[in-house]
Amino acid sequence: MDLKAAGRQAAEDGVPLREIVAAAIPDDAVRKRVLALIEGYEAAQLDALRAEHEARHEFVADLLQGRAERLAERAEHFGLRLAESYTVAVASGVTGDLPRIIEEALTARFGSHNVLVAVRDGLLACVAPATLTAALGEFTYHVRTRFPEGWRVGVGRPHRGPGGVVTSFREAANALELADRLGLRPAVVKAADLLVFPVLLRDREAIEDLVTTVLSPLLQARGGAEPLLETLEAIFAAQGNQAAAARRLGISTRAVTYRLERIRRLTGFAPDDPTQRFTLETAVLGARLLDWPPRG
Incomplete structure (x- = not known):
C-alpha cells in the first residue's frame, strides 16, 4: 500500500488528520500518544493564529487612532x-x-x-x-x-x-x-x-450671514422654507432642467416653475442667472450644513 498516495488522497477528500492516524495505527496505546501530540500541536497553532489576529486588530486600531508607539516596527511585522x-x-x-x-x-x-x-x-x-x-x-x-x-x-x-x-x-x-x-x-x-464644504464651515460667521441674508425671506412662504429649498436642490442637481427637477421631486413641471418664481420674488435671486445661481446654491449648501432652518 502506498501510504504517501493514500495520505494525499485523504487530504484531497477532506478526511481529518485524526481519522487518518486512527486508521493507520492499529495499536491503541501508540494511537492515543500520536493523537495527543496532534491535539497539542493543533492547539498551539490555533493559539498562535488567535494571538496574531488580535495583534493585527490592535495595530489597525492604533494606526487609525494615530497612536505612534512602535507603529513602523509593528507594521513591518505584518x-x-x-x-x-x-x-x-x-x-x-x-x-x-x-x-x-x-x-x-x-x-x-x-x-x-x-x-x-x-x-x-x-x-x-x-x-x-x-x-x-x-x-x-x-x-x-x-x-x-x-x-x-x-x-x-x-x-x-x-x-x-x-x-x-x-x-x-x-x-x-x-x-x-x-x-x-x-x-x-x-x-x-x-x-x-466634498472639499468645498469644509472651506465653507471654516468661516461659520460668514456662511451664517449668507444663509440668513439670502434665504430668510423663504420663511414667509406658505408651507415654510423646506419645499423651496428642496426645489432649489433639485434644480441645481438637474443643471437647471425643470422637467428633470420635477421628476426628482415627484411634482409637475408647472409646480416647479411656480416655486422658482416664488423664490425669485421672495429673495430677489433667480436660479437661471449665473451669478445669482452661485449665490443661491452656496446659500442652500450652507443651510444644509447649518441645519437651517431650525426645526420646531
Whole structure:
C-alpha cells in the first residue's frame, strides 16, 4: 500500500488528520500518544493564529487612532510599508459578523500585507495602498452586497505615512457625515468631491450671514422654507432642467416653475442667472450644513 498516495488522497477528500492516524495505527496505546501530540500541536497553532489576529486588530486600531508607539516596527511585522501612500474607505451600517466576513474576503484576494480591515468609531474601515484601487472597489462591492439597506461608503484621499492613514480615515468619516447632513443621494461619497464644504464651515460667521441674508425671506412662504429649498436642490442637481427637477421631486413641471418664481420674488435671486445661481446654491449648501432652518 502506498501510504504517501493514500495520505494525499485523504487530504484531497477532506478526511481529518485524526481519522487518518486512527486508521493507520492499529495499536491503541501508540494511537492515543500520536493523537495527543496532534491535539497539542493543533492547539498551539490555533493559539498562535488567535494571538496574531488580535495583534493585527490592535495595530489597525492604533494606526487609525494615530497612536505612534512602535507603529513602523509593528507594521513591518505584518509586511506593511507605512512610508507609502494609503487610502481609507469606511462604511456605515456595520452589523454582526460582517467585519470578519469582509476581512477574510479581502485578505484572501489581496493578501494580509496589502489590506487592513477594522471597526473604528462604529464604522468598518478598510486601509489599502493608494496604488491598489481595486481593493477599495472590492470593499465597496462587499458592503453593497452584504450590508443592510441604508449603507453608505465614504472614501478619503490618499496620504503618505502613518499620519496619512489617520487623515484619510477622518476624511472618509467626515464625508459620510457631510453626505447625511446634506441629504446626498450617492451611496459612495468621496472626500475629494466634498472639499468645498469644509472651506465653507471654516468661516461659520460668514456662511451664517449668507444663509440668513439670502434665504430668510423663504420663511414667509406658505408651507415654510423646506419645499423651496428642496426645489432649489433639485434644480441645481438637474443643471437647471425643470422637467428633470420635477421628476426628482415627484411634482409637475408647472409646480416647479411656480416655486422658482416664488423664490425669485421672495429673495430677489433667480436660479437661471449665473451669478445669482452661485449665490443661491452656496446659500442652500450652507443651510444644509447649518441645519437651517431650525426645526420646531
